[in-house]
Amino acid sequence: MEKHLKVSAIKDGTVIDHIPTKALFKVMKILQLEECLEMITFGNNLDSKAMGTKSIIKIANRFFADEEVNKIALVAPHAKLNTIRDYEVIEKRVVETPREIIGIINCFNPKCITNAETITTRFEVLSNKPITMKCLYCEKITNENEMVYS
Amino acid sequence: MKAKSLISITDFSKEEYLKIMRLAEDFEANPNQELLQGKVIATLFFEPSTRTRLSFETAINRLGGKIIGFSDSSSSSVSKGETLHDTIKMVSNYADMIIMRHPMEGSARYASEISSIPIINAGDGANQHPSQTLLDMYSMIKTQGTLDNLNLFMVGDLKYGRTVHSLLMAMLQFENPIFNFIAPQELVMPNEYKILLASHGIKYFEHSEFTEIINAADIIYMTRVQKERFIDPVEYEKVKNVYILRNEMLKNTKENLRILHPLPRINEIHTDVDDNPKAYYFTQAKNGVYARMAIIAHLLNLK
Ligand SMILES: [Zn+2]
Numbered sequence: 001m002e003k004h005l006k007v008s009a010i011k012d013g014t015v016i017d018h019i020p021t022k023a024l025f026k027v028m029k030i031l032q033l034e035e036c037l038e039m040i041t042f043g044n045n046l047d048s049k050a051m052g053t054k055s056i057i058k059i060a061n062r063f064f065a066d067e068e069v070n071k072i073a074l075v076a077p078h079a080k081l082n083t084i085r086d087y088e089v090i091e092k093r094v095v096e097t098p099r100e101i102i103g104i105i106n107c108f109n110p111k112c113i114t115n116a117e118t119i120t121t122r123f124e125v126l127s128n129k130p131i132t133m134k135c136l137y138c139e140k141i142t143n144e145n146e147m148v149y150s
Numbered sequence: 151m152k153a154k155s156l157i158s159i160t161d162f163s164k165e166e167y168l169k170i171m172r173l174a175e176d177f178e179a180n181p182n183q184e185l186l187q188g189k190v191i192a193t194l195f196f197e198p199s200t201r202t203r204l205s206f207e208t209a210i211n212r213l214g215g216k217i218i219g220f221s222d223s224s225s226s227s228v229s230k231g232e233t234l235h236d237t238i239k240m241v242s243n244y245a246d247m248i249i250m251r252h253p254m255e256g257s258a259r260y261a262s263e264i265s266s267i268p269i270i271n272a273g274d275g276a277n278q279h280p281s282q283t284l285l286d287m288y289s290m291i292k293t294q295g296t297l298d299n300l301n302l303f304m305v306g307d308l309k310y311g312r313t314v315h316s317l318l319m320a321m322l323q324f325e326n327p328i329f330n331f332i333a334p335q336e337l338v339m340p341n342e343y344k345i346l347l348a349s350h351g352i353k354y355f356e357h358s359e360f361t362e363i364i365n366a367a368d369i370i371y372m373t374r375v376q377k378e379r380f381i382d383p384v385e386y387e388k389v390k391n392v393y394i395l396r397n398e399m400l401k402n403t404k405e406n407l408r409i410l411h412p413l414p415r416i417n418e419i420h421t422d423v424d425d426n427p428k429a430y431y432f433t434q435a436k437n438g439v440y441a442r443m444a445i446i447a448h449l450l451n452l453k
Contacts, residue, residue, distance in 0.1 A: 107256075109255060111253070111254055111255045111275050111276070112254065112255050112256050113234070113252075113254040113255065113256040113257040113259075113260050113274075114256060114260075116234075116254050117233050117234055117235055117260070118235075119260060135256065136256075136259065137255070137256025137257075137259050137260055138255035138256035138274075138275075138277055139158065139255070139256070139277055139278070140255070141342065
C-alpha cells in the first residue's frame with residue numbers, strides 16, 4: 001500500500017500538515033494564498049491516525065514568519081509546518097496561538113462599532129483551550145463557537 | 151502622538167483615580183477656575199443623554215471653556231450618513247477635546263485611535279461610562295473618608311448594569327473591599343467578575359433577598375431592575391417589588407452608610423428614603439460635575 005501522501009513533493013517551500021479538513025480553505029484565506037503566484041498543491045480528506053481526516057498544503061518557494069503562521073492557530077491549532085530546502089525538511093514548527101489577533105475574524109457582537117464601520121478587528125486572546133478572546137473595541141468576550149470569519 | 155483619553159475605567163491607574171479624587175475635592179471647594187480659557191471642547195452626543203451632557207457642559211462652563219457639538223445625531227451631519235471616522239477627524243481639527251456618547255459599543259475606543267486630541271467616553275452603548283464610576287468613587291471617598299476597607303452592597307440588576315461592573319473593576323485597586331451582591335436569579339453578577347474577585351482574594355457574598363443583611367453596609371449601590379431584561383414576564387412580576395429600598399429598612403443600618411444610585415430612579419428607592427440623611431443620590435449627581443472637571447483638567451494636563 002502506498003504510504004506516501006498523494007500530494008507531490010516540493011523542492012523548496014513550506015508544507016503545512018495536520019490541518020482539520022473543514023479548515024483548509026480558511027487557512028488558505030488567512031495566509032492569503034489566493035494571491036500567491038507560486039505553485040500550491042493541497043490535499044483534502046486525507047487519512048489521519050490522530051484526526052480521522054486532515055488536509056495538507058504545500059507551497060513552493062514560500063516561507064512564513066511565526067507571526068504570519070500563528071494566525072492560523074484559530075482554525076488549525078494542531079497544524080505542523082515543515083520548511084523544505086532541496087527536498088529535505090530542515091525545520092519543523094508547530095503553531096502557537098498569538099496573544100493578539102488582528103483581522104481574520106469579525107466581532108460577534110452586532111452592536112460593536114467594528115461591524116458598523118470599516119475597522120480592522122483586534123482581539124486579546126484570554127485563553128487557549130478553549131480559545132476565548134476579548135474584542136479590544138466593545139470589550140465583549142467571545143469563544144470558538146461564536147467566531148465569525150471575515 | 152496619541153493623546154491621553156478616558157475610554158474605560160481600567161484605562162486609569164490607582165494613582166490617577168486618587169488624583170481625580172483630589173482634583174474633584176479642589177474643584178468642589180473652588181468651582182470657578184478659568185483653566186479652560188481659550189479652549190474649545192466638543193460634546194458629540196450621537197444619542198441623546200440630557201443628564202450626562204448637562205453635567206459635562208456645566209463642568210466645561212465652570213472651567214471657562216467654550217462648547218461646540220450636538221445633542222443628538224439627527225441634528226448633525228451624522229444623519230446624512232457621515233461615518234464616525236470622518237466626524238472625529240473633522241472635529242479633532244477644531245477642538246481641544248471631544249466628549250462623546252454613541253450607541254455602538256467600542257465607538258469611543260475607535261475614536262481615540264483616530265483622534266489627535268483626548269476623548270472622554272460619555273457612554274458607548276452598554277459598554278463603558280467611566281466618568282460615572284469616577285463620580286461614584288468620589289461620592290464614596292467623600293462620605294467614607296477612604297476607598298479602602300469598604301463593605302459595598304450592590305442591589306438590583308447586576309447582570310447588565312454597567313455601572314456596578316465598572317465600580318467593581320475600579321475597587322479592585324483598593325485595600326480589602328467586601329462585596330455583597332443582592333439580585334434576582336435572572337440578574338446575578340456574571341461569573342467573569344466573580345472569578346476576577348476570587349483571583350484578587352477579595353471576599354464577596356451573594357444573596358437573593360434584600361433584608362437586614364444591609365445592616366453591615368458602608369455603601370448601598372442601587373440599580374434599576376428593568377422589565378425588558380426578563381425573558382419570562384412572570385419572573386419579573388415576582389421580583390419587581392422585592393428589590394425596593396424603603397426607609398424602614400434603614401433603621402438599624404450603620405451611621406456612616408450612604409445610598410448611591412446612578413439615576414434616574416423609577417421605583418427602586420421609595421421616595422420616603424429621600425429625606426433620610428443616608429440618602430446620597432442627589433448629592434452624588436452634583437458630585438458628577440466636580441469629578442468631570444477633574445477628568446478634563448487631568449487629561450489636558452491643566453492640573
Ligand atoms: Zn467588538
